[in-house]
Amino acid sequence: xxxxxxxxxxxxxxxxxxxxxxxxxxxxxxxxxxxxxxKSLLLEAIMGLLPVDRGTIRLNGRDIxxxxxxxxxxxxVYQDYALxxxxxxxxxxLFGVRYHAIPEKESQERFRFLVDTMNLGHLLTRHPVTLxxxxxxxxxxxxxxxxxxxxxxxxxxxxxxxxxxxxxxxxLLKSLHQELGTTFVMVSHDFSDVLFLAxxxxxxxxxxxxxxxxxxxxxxxxxxxxxxxxxxxxxxFSITPCNGSAVTLNGLDIQLDHPVTGHDHxxxxxxxxxxxxxxxxxxxxxxxxxxxxxxxxxxYYDVFIRVQEVEFMAQWTRREIVKNRLEPGTETRIxxxxxxxxxx
Amino acid sequence: MSLPLIFLIIFxxxxxLLMPEFSDLMSxxxxxxxxxxxxxxxxxxxxxTAVAMVFGTPLAYIMARKNFFGKKVIEGLxxxxxxxxxxxxxxxxxxxxxxxxxxxxMLDRVGVEIMGSLTGIVIVLVFVGAPFYVNTVxxxxxxxxxxxxxxxxxxxxxxxxxxxxxxxxxxxxxxVLGAVMCTARAISEFGAVIIVAYxxxxxPVLIYERFTAYGLKYSQCVAFWLIAISxxxxxxxxxxxxxxxxx
Numbered sequence: 001x002x003x004x005x006x007x008x009x010x011x012x013x014x015x016x017x018x019x020x021x022x023x024x025x026x027x028x029x030x031x032x033x034x035x036x037x038x039k040s041l042l043l044e045a046i047m048g049l050l051p052v053d054r055g056t057i058r059l060n061g062r063d064i065x066x067x068x069x070x071x072x073x074x075x076x077v078y079q080d081y082a083l084x085x086x087x088x089x090x091x092x093x094l095f096g097v098r099y100h101a102i103p104e105k106e107s108q109e110r111f112r113f114l115v116d117t118m119n120l121g122h123l124l125t126r127h128p129v130t131l132x133x134x135x136x137x138x139x140x141x142x143x144x145x146x147x148x149x150x151x152x153x154x155x156x157x158x159x160x161x162x163x164x165x166x167x168x169x170x171x172l173l174k175s176l177h178q179e180l181g182t183t184f185v186m187v188s189h190d191f192s193d194v195l196f197l198a199x200x201x202x203x204x205x206x207x208x209x210x211x212x213x214x215x216x217x218x219x220x221x222x223x224x225x226x227x228x229x230x231x232x233x234x235x236x237f238s239i240t241p242c243n244g245s246a247v248t249l250n251g252l253d254i255q256l257d258h259p260v261t262g263h264d265h266x267x268x269x270x271x272x273x274x275x276x277x278x279x280x281x282x283x284x285x286x287x288x289x290x291x292x293x294x295x296x297x298x299x300y301y302d303v304f305i306r307v308q309e310v311e312f313m314a315q316w317t318r319r320e321i322v323k324n325r326l327e328p329g330t331e332t333r334i335x336x337x338x339x340x341x342x343x344x
Numbered sequence: 345m346s347l348p349l350i351f352l353i354i355f356x357x358x359x360x361l362l363m364p365e366f367s368d369l370m371s372x373x374x375x376x377x378x379x380x381x382x383x384x385x386x387x388x389x390x391x392x393t394a395v396a397m398v399f400g401t402p403l404a405y406i407m408a409r410k411n412f413f414g415k416k417v418i419e420g421l422x423x424x425x426x427x428x429x430x431x432x433x434x435x436x437x438x439x440x441x442x443x444x445x446x447x448x449x450m451l452d453r454v455g456v457e458i459m460g461s462l463t464g465i466v467i468v469l470v471f472v473g474a475p476f477y478v479n480t481v482x483x484x485x486x487x488x489x490x491x492x493x494x495x496x497x498x499x500x501x502x503x504x505x506x507x508x509x510x511x512x513x514x515x516x517x518x519x520v521l522g523a524v525m526c527t528a529r530a531i532s533e534f535g536a537v538i539i540v541a542y543x544x545x546x547x548p549v550l551i552y553e554r555f556t557a558y559g560l561k562y563s564q565c566v567a568f569w570l571i572a573i574s575x576x577x578x579x580x581x582x583x584x585x586x587x588x589x590x591x
Contacts, residue, residue: 049494069497082495086513095509099500147499 001025002046002151002185007055009045016041016207018055023151023200028177028184030194030201030215032230038207039187040079043153046185047076059150070099075149079156081140083128090124093142100147107146114142117176134165138172145180154186158193170196191231195219203227223344225265233267233342234313240264247343250309254285256341263343270302272340273314276333277324284335291330294321305334312336361571364564372565377550382569385547386577388462389530392469396477396526401519404478405511408485425475430535437468437540464540469530476525484518485511520585524578531574 004021016038023029031039044050046057048069056065064072083092093114097107115121118138128136137157144152157173158166174197177184188194194201195215202212203226211223222228225236239247241263245256249266279286289307301321303314314334316326326332372378407419425433441448441458451458458464488511496506534548542549547570555563 047498049497068502069494070500070502074498076495076498078491078495080491082489082491084492084496084510095496096499096501099505143499 001058001060002183003056003058004042004046005056005058007042007045007057008053009041009050010053011041014038014041014207016045019204019209021202021209021212023183023185025183026181027200028174028186028198030198031185031187031204032189032191032194032201032218033204034189034230037204039189039204040155041207042204043076043155043185043187046151047074047153048072073150074153075144075147075151076153077137077140077144077155077157079160081128081136083131083136083139083143085128088125088127089120089131089139092128092139093120093146095143096147102147110146110148114146117179118142118172133161134169137161137165137169141172141176145176145182149182151183151185154184156187156189158188158190166193173197191219203230205230221342221344222267225267228265228267228342228344232269234270235268235273237266237310238264239266239343252287252308252310254336254341255338256343257338258343260343265344267342267344268312268336268340270313270315272337273305273312274335274337275303275314275316275320275324275326276335279333279335284337285341286333286335288331288333291326291328291332293328294326305332307334357571360564361568364561364568368561368565369568373569377545378566378569381545381547381550381566382573384462384465384544385531385570386573388465388469388546389473389527391466392473392530393477393523393526395466395470396474397519397523400474400478400522401481404481404522405485407478408482409490422475422478425472430472430533431539433471434468434536434539437464437471437536441467458540460541460543462541462544465537465544465546468536468540469533472533472536473526473530476529477522480522480525481515481518484515484522487518488514517585520581524581528574528578531570 002021002023004019007016007019007021009016014036019042021042031042033039041050045052048064048067052065056063058064059072059074084095087095093111094107102110115124118141120135120138120142123131123135123139128139131139137160154173158169161169170193173184173186176182177197186194186198198215200212200214201218203210203218203222205226211218211227218227219231222231222233228236237249239249239254239260241247241260242253245259247254247256247260247266254266274284276284276286287307289305289312291303292306292311293302293304295302295304297315300315300317303316303321303326305312305314312334320326324332403422407415407422428436438459439445441451441464443449443452443459448458456463458467492510492514493506496510497503501509532548534552537546538549538552545553547566551563551566551570554566
């Protein structure tokens with residue numbers, strides 16, 4: 001278990017402000033945030049590669065804030081893999097074994113298991129410069145995992161791979177996590193990766209942790225406009241509560257399925273807005289509006305609809321656009337299910 | 345475009361190497377003075393390189409890895425011996441270690457003589473050669489990504505193990521190259537050496553002496569052997585440090 005308390009790091013031009021974090025054993029924990037939010041910094045601090053200005057880091061109750069990285073018992077896989085160019089794949093994987101009290105037999109078993117799982121058998125005598133990105137990634141993972149680290153830290157493991165390899169690696173990471181039971185902490189800027197892999201996470205923005213919890217909570221109940229945007233709720237509005245479960249959104253009356261108290265923001269996923277030209281949807285807020293803009297995203301369209309003073313963004317399939325003959329200027333009707341509206 | 349430059353290097357050297365007659369060359373080799381001077385040149389240059397390696401390697405590492413107040417000044421100081429006229433270096437060493445200086449007298453009392461001794465020659469050669477070593481090795485250290493060192497630490501290696509298992513294996517070719525440059529600079533030094541120690545005589549001093557006393561022909565024979573030894577030394581070092589082909 002990792003506990004980070006009040007961790008503060010000042011660097012020229014950036015600082016991490018009083019971060020608090022708790023990663024339970026066997027978690028697949030995701031540190032999520034846009035580029036430059038400080039998530040990699042936090043990872044390096046946990047690993048012990050950055051001097052900390054204030055706060056503590058504990059591993060299984062032991063204070064490791066001042067422990068040098070080689071004694072922390074953690075592993076890290078860098079975004080650029082950081083393989084040793086002068087050593088072949090086998091020597092890279094075995095690099096750290098001699099510093100850990102691993103019995104010869106066990107280290108050989110682990111080596112064989114990792115080489116098999118990662119499909120590295122045919123690459124053992126090759127040097128890192130000759131490997132592809134995906135191969136390097138698997139060598140870096142093996143190099144860290146052979147030491148059986150208490151926690152494995154992954155710095156943006158997917159960002160340097162092409163989409164096909166990303167899917168492979170996601171499956172590999174998921175099965176490694178399940179088979180080895182190692183605690184994983186992953187840094188990512190892509191919420192869809194996180195949804196697939198992680199069970200808990202924290203959203204970090206401008207050096208501050210905005211929200212932490214299970215991935216389900218982060219996905220369904222973001223607590224700030226930034227978090228809402230980040231988890232895909234592209235429609236975020238300021239609201240004035242009226243009475244009970246009704247709110248006013250810039251003059252538009254909207255019914256919710258829950259009463260609002262003290263909330264002043266409303267958020268909504270674009271894919272929850274239903275295209276309803278005949279006005280047949282029930283149990284929903286129904287509005288007439290005008291299509292302002294259509295953006296072709298390949299498999300779907302981003303549709304911007306103006307209802308009185310409010311602009312909603314919806315994501316509809318190509319089929320719906322064609323079937324309802326939608327184009328900029330078209331009048332149409334939309335339905336917003338009450339249970340899709342989230343307030344905070 | 346570069347042809348004139350290549351000619352400029354090849355012609356005088358080629359002329360120098362081809363002009364002496366074979367019998368003269370062989371008889372020069374039989375002279376004790378010549379052999380001693382050549383050996384002395386080689387020995388002092390290698391000794392100076394060894395000193396530069398021992399003291400220059402940590403300096404190069406710090407200069408490549410650390411940022412501190414006054415770093416630019418130290419970088420400037422390291423480069424300074426490259427720019428100063430060589431006799432000035434000799435005079436500077438003379439004024440510091442000369443028989444009338446405090447340091448010179450102190451060393452004299454413990455039996456260490458600088459002026460007119462091999463020790464003095466080596467000190468001068470370190471002075472002129474070390475900048476080449478430090479700068480080359482510093483560039484080598486700079487080319488090793490810090491991330492590799494960090495990765496090694498995260499795998500359990502301490503700072504010392506990291507240096508010997510990660511940094512050094514990547515940078516050792518730069519160390520050899522730096523040593524070659526330092527030796528090359530040291531073996532060719534004349535201006536500073538002649539001020540600190542005319543005797544014992546190194547090869548360049550002997551060449552100069554033979555030129556002034558006996559003329560071109562006599563000096564050329566010694567020069568031939570100095571060039572031949574240097575060439576052999578450097579070719580060997582280059583071969584030894586050839587980049588390993590990666591499959």
